[in-house]
Amino acid sequence: MHPSSLEIAVTAIFIALTTAIEFDTFDGPGFPACHNVSAVYQPTSVDEMVSLVKMAATSSIPVRASGKGHMWYDTMCSDDNNTIIIQTEGVHGISNFTLDGDTGSVMIEAGVTFFELADYLHARGASIGYALVNWNMTIAGAVAMGAHRSSLREASMVASGALEIHIIDATGTIQEIVRDENDDTWLAASTSLGLLGPIARIKFKIYPDFKLYAQQTIMDEDDVLNGDIYGLIAPYATANFWWWPYNRKFHHRYYDVVPTNQSSQEGFQSTFSITEFEAVTARTLLDSGKLLETSNMLAETIFFGIWSAPNFHEKTTDTAITTWPVYGWDYDVLIGGLYPGLLPEWDYNLRGYTLELAVPVTMANQLLKRVRELFDAQLAQGITMTATYRSGINIKFGRPYNDLLGQVWDEDTGDVDWTKGAIMFDFPSYRPTWGDNLRFNEPFYHNLSTTLINEFPCRPHWTKNTRTVLEQSVKNLDTEHLRRFKSVREKFDPNGIFKSIVGEIIGVV
Numbered sequence: 001m002h003p004s005s006l007e008i009a010v011t012a013i014f015i016a017l018t019t020a021i022e023f024d025t026f027d028g029p030g031f032p033a034c035h036n037v038s039a040v041y042q043p044t045s046v047d048e049m050v051s052l053v054k055m056a057a058t059s060s061i062p063v064r065a066s067g068k069g070h071m072w073y074d075t076m077c078s079d080d081n082n083t084i085i086i087q088t089e090g091v092h093g094i095s096n097f098t099l100d101g102d103t104g105s106v107m108i109e110a111g112v113t114f115f116e117l118a119d120y121l122h123a124r125g126a127s128i129g130y131a132l133v134n135w136n137m138t139i140a141g142a143v144a145m146g147a148h149r150s151s152l153r154e155a156s157m158v159a160s161g162a163l164e165i166h167i168i169d170a171t172g173t174i175q176e177i178v179r180d181e182n183d184d185t186w187l188a189a190s191t192s193l194g195l196l197g198p199i200a201r202i203k204f205k206i207y208p209d210f211k212l213y214a215q216q217t218i219m220d221e222d223d224v225l226n227g228d229i230y231g232l233i234a235p236y237a238t239a240n241f242w243w244w245p246y247n248r249k250f251h252h253r254y255y256d257v258v259p260t261n262q263s264s265q266e267g268f269q270s271t272f273s274i275t276e277f278e279a280v281t282a283r284t285l286l287d288s289g290k291l292l293e294t295s296n297m298l299a300e301t302i303f304f305g306i307w308s309a310p311n312f313h314e315k316t317t318d319t320a321i322t323t324w325p326v327y328g329w330d331y332d333v334l335i336g337g338l339y340p341g342l343l344p345e346w347d348y349n350l351r352g353y354t355l356e357l358a359v360p361v362t363m364a365n366q367l368l369k370r371v372r373e374l375f376d377a378q379l380a381q382g383i384t385m386t387a388t389y390r391s392g393i394n395i396k397f398g399r400p401y402n403d404l405l406g407q408v409w410d411e412d413t414g415d416v417d418w419t420k421g422a423i424m425f426d427f428p429s430y431r432p433t434w435g436d437n438l439r440f441n442e443p444f445y446h447n448l449s450t451t452l453i454n455e456f457p458c459r460p461h462w463t464k465n466t467r468t469v470l471e472q473s474v475k476n477l478d479t480e481h482l483r484r485f486k487s488v489r490e491k492f493d494p495n496g497i498f499k500s501i502v503g504e505i506i507g508v509v
């Protein structure tokens with residue numbers, strides 16, 4: 001412990017308690033992750049994080065860690081106005097790199113982002129394999145919330161890459177929890193929702209760097225809805241669909257390993273980079289779509305066309321790649337980031353609502369057909385619903401992974417079989433910039449989520465759902481898992497200083 005940082009912490013809190021601070025998501029002002037916190041700290045070392053937790057615990061002040069705020073709704077903290085935030089950006093050391101043959105490990109601190117670690121590893125001929133989500137978020141934040149990419153063949157929970165998770169408990173002690181599937185402490189720490197305390201460090205598994213291809217085809221909707229969905233996804237290292245319900249098409253995207261010498265192309269993916277011209281065009285169209293369904297129909301058709309071409313640039317020259325398949329290094333192909341000089345869409349005031357629900361992949365056809373019925377029921381009333389997001393509706397998949405609160409935990413209850421994996425229905429939609437900011441035919445979205453949660457054993461994503469969706473989903477969670485999680489949580493944090501809305505809704509704090 002550093003007495004100096006403890007003193008600074010105490011003084012700063014004393015000053016900050018008199019004002020109200022909205023702590024925002026990546027969408028910025030007006031998009032609170034926490035409505036009213038008393039202070040936001042930006043420590044620069046793990047020792048300082050420990051001091052802050054000790055100080056908060058002494059005064060029974062609630063405390064939450066935050067990485068990059070890459071979440072959608074007001075569920076990060078509880079509604080306790082005294083809450084303090086430990087913003088981890090400045091604590092981003094990477095150390096103890098070892099790579100011996102096919103595998104190795106590296107120690108990262110709380111604020112290390114995916115792109116920071118990828119750059120560090122690539123320079124050393126290594127990578128983090130498939131445990132990837134997006135570029136500008138912390139690995140600790142992704143592990144805490146059970147984030148995942150899309151694969152049935154490979155482990156794709158970010159937490160699956162963690163070998164040790166070091167958590168600061170409510171006494172300010174760093175507990176080093178080592179992977180052990182027979183230990184409830186590990187199973188709770190693996191998807192902890194931040195409720196055991198801030199993650200200070202993670203020992204992460206690494207691999208030699210490798211190259212991949214990315215391929216994409218267009219499928220008719222009927223061929224997916226009535227097709228062998230498992231068979232279209234499971235053969236690949238990673239694969240997903242994007243659904244265009246107005247156009248009645250899917251994009252089928254898949255990736256797999258190629259020999260390093262197969263191609264000298266260095267493809268770099270970007271999902272979120274856009275030019276100002278594209279942003280203004282999309283915003284104008286989609287804003288009018290709040291009232292005019294024809295605008296949404298046109299927007300989906302344009303987006304579908306754009307999304308059919310590779311969303312990749314050649315990294316060495318920053319020029320567009322125009323033909324599939326695309327080749328490149330694993331991180332660049334699977335995630336990439338922003339193209340040089342371009343901003344992500346949200347920096348142009350293009351913002352979204354979202355929803356993500358997982359059901360067993362054995363119910364994949366049934367799920368997508370039910371969604372189609374809900375779209376068609378609107379159509380029968382003369383209302384055309386569309387995707388209003390530049391990459392359509394994202395349909396992802398998850399290989400089973402054992403922990404207590406992950407979206408893809410491995411379980412067969414007799415009625416419901418999660419052992420083959422999960423399909424995720426991830427439905428982002430445009431948030432109009434004007435008026436009440438509600439969408440065209442807003443009630444449809446709520447009907448849809450309620451219907452799916454009532455008819456399917458949906459497990460919610462922990463940072464992509466509103467409070468209401470989380471509340472509705474509680475009935476589908478395993479009560480025994482919640483009980484076991486709660487009992488570990490009580491050992492780490494008997495007084496509940498790490499509480500959050502998510503933890504309150506699922507009844508574990």
Ligand SMILES: Cc1cc2nc3c(=O)[nH]c(=O)nc-3n(C[C@H](O)[C@H](O)[C@H](O)COP(=O)(O)OP(=O)(O)OC[C@H]3O[C@@H](n4cnc5c(N)ncnc54)[C@H](O)[C@@H]3O)c2cc1C
Nearest residue numbers: 065066067068069070138140141144147148194198199463
């Ligand atoms: C553009 C975009 C794309 C995304 N893509 C995907 C995807 O493909 N798959 C997927 O599963 N998710 C995805 N997400 C969601 C994202 O993975 C999670 O919301 C993740 O938690 C964000 O990490 P962060 O560092 O920004 O954390 P924050 O948003 O700052 O925090 C999220 C939660 O984690 C807690 N937390 C953060 N850091 C720590 C820590 N060190 N210790 C304990 N708790 C902590 C916070 O208290 C909060 O409750 C995406 C989000 C965005 C914005």
Ligand SMILES: *[C@@H]1O[C@H](CO)[C@@H](O)[C@H](O)[C@H]1NC(C)=O
Nearest residue numbers: 019020021035036037081082
């Ligand atoms: C924030 O919390 C403080 C302390 O409870 C309270 O005085 C203030 O009114 C709150 N501000 C907002 C905007 O809710």
Ligand SMILES: *[C@@H]1O[C@H](CO)[C@@H](O)[C@H](O)[C@H]1NC(C)=O
Nearest residue numbers: 067068069115135136337338
């Ligand atoms: C990452 O996000 C931060 C905001 O938290 C932003 O300032 C920064 O420019 C982003 N970096 C990249 C490479 O996207």
Ligand SMILES: *[C@@H]1O[C@H](CO)[C@@H](O)[C@H](O)[C@H]1NC(C)=O
Nearest residue numbers: 020035036078079080081082
């Ligand atoms: C936070 O402050 C607001 C505004 O004063 C108040 O309405 C709310 O009850 C406070 N919340 C708590 C949990 O104290």
Ligand SMILES: *[C@@H]1O[C@H](CO)[C@@H](O)[C@H](O)[C@H]1NC(C)=O
Nearest residue numbers: 093094095096097107108201
């Ligand atoms: C790195 O490894 C050394 C030797 O095993 C160990 O003493 C040290 O604590 C490790 N560093 C971190 C940050 O874990």
Ligand SMILES: *[C@@H]1O[C@H](CO)[C@@H](O)[C@H](O)[C@H]1NC(C)=O
Nearest residue numbers: 211258259260261262263264
């Ligand atoms: C790549 O390397 C392997 C093994 O060295 C070799 O057999 C193969 O012919 C090479 N392929 C190309 C396209 O150069």
Ligand SMILES: *[C@@H]1O[C@H](CO)[C@@H](O)[C@H](O)[C@H]1NC(C)=O
Nearest residue numbers: 378441442443444445447448
């Ligand atoms: C909502 O669902 C109800 C019952 O299923 C249906 O009658 C109604 O038309 C739906 N409304 C919308 C806007 O989807």
